[in-house]
Amino acid sequence: MKAVGIVVEYNPFHNGHHFQVTKARQITNADVVIAVMSASFLQRGEPAIVSKWFRTQMALACGVDIVIELPYIYSTQKAETFANGAISLLAEMGVNFINFGSESGNIQDFEHLLTFMRQNKVAFDRHVKENMKLGYSYPRATSTAFTQLNPDCDTLSLTEPNNILGFHYMKAIQDQGYSIQATTTLRRQAHYHDQQISEGSIASATSIRQAIQNGELSEIKHVMPTESYQLLKSYKQTYSLLHTWQDYYDLLQYKVLSTPVTHLRMIYECEEGLEYRVKNVSKRATSFSDWMQQLKTKRYTWTRLQRLATHILTNTTKLEMKEALSQQTPEYIRLLGMNTLGQAYLNQSKKNRSVPLITKPAKAKGITAFLEERATNIYLSPLSSEVRRKEMSEQFSRHPIIAH
Known part of the structure; x- marks a missing residue:
């Protein structure tokens, strides 16, 4: 079969x-x-x-x-x-x-894209790092890097989620x-x-x-x-x-407000001082949507921050995820x-x-x-x-x- x-x-x-x-x-x-x-x-x-x-x-x-x-x-x-x-x-x-x-x-479009990306990996990674330094979110940094490598768009675009x-x-x-x-x-x-x-x-x-x-x-x-x-x-x-998400917001808010920033910093995907921003926003936000709107920046996408919220909610640490993904x-x-x-x-x-x-x-x-x-x-x-x-x-x- x-x-x-x-x-x-x-x-x-x-x-x-x-x-x-x-x-x-x-x-x-x-x-x-x-x-x-x-x-x-x-x-x-x-x-x-x-x-x-x-x-x-x-x-x-x-x-x-x-x-x-x-x-x-x-x-x-x-x-x-x-x-x-x-x-x-x-x-x-x-x-x-x-x-x-x-x-x-x-x-075949994906096969050509895979070949193109392998041939241009070094340049692509360099563009991504440069774009991240400009304050772009990771998805925007990667899609911009792709456009920089492929300005004529003769390869399948890496800007669509399914692609x-x-x-x-x-x-x-x-x-x-x-x-x-x-x-x-x-x-x-x-x-x-x-x-x-x-x-x-x-x-x-x-x-x-x-x-x-x-x-x-x-x-x-x-x-x-x-x-x-x-x-x-x-x-x-x-x-x-x-x-x-609104069904979990009270629990999320309690978790953030009752957790020291030293522990929030250990949560998976909590980087670059986000623990302080998360803490401050949780004192003001009245709903999950409001929390997200106040938390969102040019650098961090809605999806990226929702994943962070999920890991805070489940108390998933960087060490735990590192161990799990090392298998x-x-x-x-x-x-x-x-x-x-x-x-x-x-x-x-x-x-x-x-x-x-x-x-x-x-x-x-x-x-x-x-x-x-x-x-x-x-x-x-x-x-x-x-x-x-x-x-x-x-x-x-x-x-x-x-x-x-």
Whole structure:
């Protein structure tokens, strides 16, 4: 059996995701689609709108055969680290292909980009450092460096989020020596940053999340598969919320105000005196959005600061993350869900895996599991005390979802 891997957040699962799952299987002629999915906190430094279990159900209901967890140590990172972690897990799962969405839809464009960047690495790194000295944020410094190297724009742009991730997926495959074939699916209709829900069947995840935050669930029904939409509604009915940063702001504010700057300085991604700025802003801000607006500078992007907020909230230190990322291979693979086809694939491929595939976190050992458990418990904190206690206890005993 051949497998294609996709890297996902499904925050939440919408029609664009369903299109990619379908195309990934068609393009590669794979028997099985394996999704490595971010758990509780995401790459842009946000809590997932619904739990990983509900998002796993969404995926399995809409064409994915196996869902595995992308742990906190990878899911809350810049593109390169995020991609390295995701690809290493998919490689351990034995995928023959990966597929990612892009504005280009042409894998040769990414191959040319990878060659171009390798040939110009020294000059690129020099431009990035020079731009950082000018006070640019890292994403702006890198995109500007790319333009400086390639003023005629005859190579795929490294300014689009999906192009950046696609580039890093392919770079990770090459750097780590995996024999995985990369493929890409052309993104349809909606642009990544679109703020408004489209009238068509495809909308950006950004616009969908915006509608959810505004309490406009009926506005997104036509851009989500029925099963996914019903699960989203069910989560809200069951837990009385859909997770947003505002649900965590009181806890974040308490954490910042009660923590000495000497310890804030030890938090992962807290650099260049940010601990003082974080402390001062927390005394004045009235909401998470207000906190972010006051904290943001030209040098630090909204995403970068949200990731810092996540690490403050979860008390993740630089030393802990350094230890976790120093592992040469993933410490384990956590299975979140599968269907009968996925189960058959796992049985067939089990002899080829060098990393343990676990079905319960109690079997997971090491720093990765420790940080994941802590992040999960923090993620559950906005729930009512009784529900929170039940969910926390079940984290250690919950088996993967099996869809029939």
